[in-house]
Amino acid sequence: MEKLLIEGGHKLEGEVEISGAKNAVVAIIPATVLAKGVCVLENIPNISDVTALFHILRELGASVRMLDKRTVEIDTTNINDPVVPYELARTMRASYYFLGSLLGRCGRASVSMPGGCQFGVRPINLHIMGFEAMGATVDIDAGMINADAPNLSGAGIYFDQVSVGATVNIMLAAVKAKGMTVIENAAREPHIVDLANFLNSMGADVRGVGTDVIKIYGVDVLHGSTYAVIPDQIEAGTYLAAAATAGGDVTIRNVIPKHLESITNKLEAAGAELIEGDDWVRIKRDPAVPLRSINVKTMPHPGFPTDMQPQITAMLTQAEGTSIVTEGVWDNRFRYVDELNRLGAKIQVDGKVAVVVGPSKLKAAPVKATDLRGGAAAVIAALAAEGTTEVEEIGHIMRGYDNIVGKLQSLGAVIELRTYPNEMPKAL
Numbered sequence: 001m002e003k004l005l006i007e008g009g010h011k012l013e014g015e016v017e018i019s020g021a022k023n024a025v026v027a028i029i030p031a032t033v034l035a036k037g038v039c040v041l042e043n044i045p046n047i048s049d050v051t052a053l054f055h056i057l058r059e060l061g062a063s064v065r066m067l068d069k070r071t072v073e074i075d076t077t078n079i080n081d082p083v084v085p086y087e088l089a090r091t092m093r094a095s096y097y098f099l100g101s102l103l104g105r106c107g108r109a110s111v112s113m114p115g116g117c118q119f120g121v122r123p124i125n126l127h128i129m130g131f132e133a134m135g136a137t138v139d140i141d142a143g144m145i146n147a148d149a150p151n152l153s154g155a156g157i158y159f160d161q162v163s164v165g166a167t168v169n170i171m172l173a174a175v176k177a178k179g180m181t182v183i184e185n186a187a188r189e190p191h192i193v194d195l196a197n198f199l200n201s202m203g204a205d206v207r208g209v210g211t212d213v214i215k216i217y218g219v220d221v222l223h224g225s226t227y228a229v230i231p232d233q234i235e236a237g238t239y240l241a242a243a244a245t246a247g248g249d250v251t252i253r254n255v256i257p258k259h260l261e262s263i264t265n266k267l268e269a270a271g272a273e274l275i276e277g278d279d280w281v282r283i284k285r286d287p288a289v290p291l292r293s294i295n296v297k298t299m300p301h302p303g304f305p306t307d308m309q310p311q312i313t314a315m316l317t318q319a320e321g322t323s324i325v326t327e328g329v330w331d332n333r334f335r336y337v338d339e340l341n342r343l344g345a346k347i348q349v350d351g352k353v354a355v356v357v358g359p360s361k362l363k364a365a366p367v368k369a370t371d372l373r374g375g376a377a378a379v380i381a382a383l384a385a386e387g388t389t390e391v392e393e394i395g396h397i398m399r400g401y402d403n404i405v406g407k408l409q410s411l412g413a414v415i416e417l418r419t420y421p422n423e424m425p426k427a428l
């Protein structure tokens, strides 16, 4: 069993390099299945979701070779059997992107129902509706989603709810379909734009990304490509929120400041000082001066990202007054709040709203990572807590944060990853 041990009360100071974006790369890796030729992907984050996708590619018959720590070469020439079974798909959500890409390549795909963080029900009705509109027959049997479309064709698809995953899956299926596909009320996140840029670099014709209408003109062949993944908006935001919570002076490098605007605006409103350069953002906060309470509501891009909601809630435990945090994307994304309250936070949740009263004097306690970003929130709160906090179930955190221990240590945090032997219960 692995735990993080974090001694709180130290300011964060220095510079940290932000890695490639998880939610971009988890769409781009399955997209390589569509290439006739070899793809080289640069700025790949070293996270367990990426390792899991490489595993799926290899099991499908692809060759996956790291050229250096951040660059991978993927050759999907030998993929013939478009089946991703449960053992490979269950750890993560993005495994279902193989549905779109295998359907586009082979005209059929069978992929297990995906795993991922638990935020209440995570339906896939919009993905299925989109595939069906393109002429696919889709059924779910024994936990497998089976899609069949010998003649996938372009279609007009309207989503009645903005969905990142459904937008990605339809884009993947549509780039090689016959004719034009129009997605209305499409997601506009930076990772959607990044996926489209990658597909276009392979010879696809995807237009309108970054707006809510995406047009995809199907092409016959996509070739291999060399492509660098964008920096991770949420990892960047997490380090900014950590610095705002613990106090200090931190510069995050290799970022696109425009992608961070919704986050930096809130951090400024809460009293942190922010300075921006071309590809860096610096945050300063004096820990002796409490932050100010603010209200935050999460929304699809360009709104405040739901994937930063737990981290900013952790930060607001150090703000004077009452802050209201409203979750506008997921039904149940406050499971981590119990863990913050174990550290002494005063947060009450009612449905999709959390009321945070601060500033709280946090004190170390054993806590667990309830999910990826909930785990990040626990780490942030621990950085501000008196004493040494133990964070358990950190596998969730490792799914999405590249070298979080080393990066926080380089900023002066006192944090350690400790491995404990698994204890077997004694026989009675």
Ligand code: EPU
Pocket: 023, 026, 093, 094, 117, 121, 122, 123, 124, 125, 126, 127, 161, 162, 163, 164, 165, 166, 306, 307, 329, 330, 331, 372, 373, 400
């Ligand atoms: N929804 C439906 N039907 C569908 C699909 C989605 O009703 O067929 C609903 C969901 O229940 C939710 C909303 O639409 O209420 C948005 O879900 P979306 O499909 O956008 O989420 P996702 O694609 O499953 C991705 C990210 C999540 C992030 C959300 C929202 C990946 C791999 N995951 O999930 O990231 O929270 O978009 O931005 O890209 C994370 O990184 O921590 C994470 C959970």
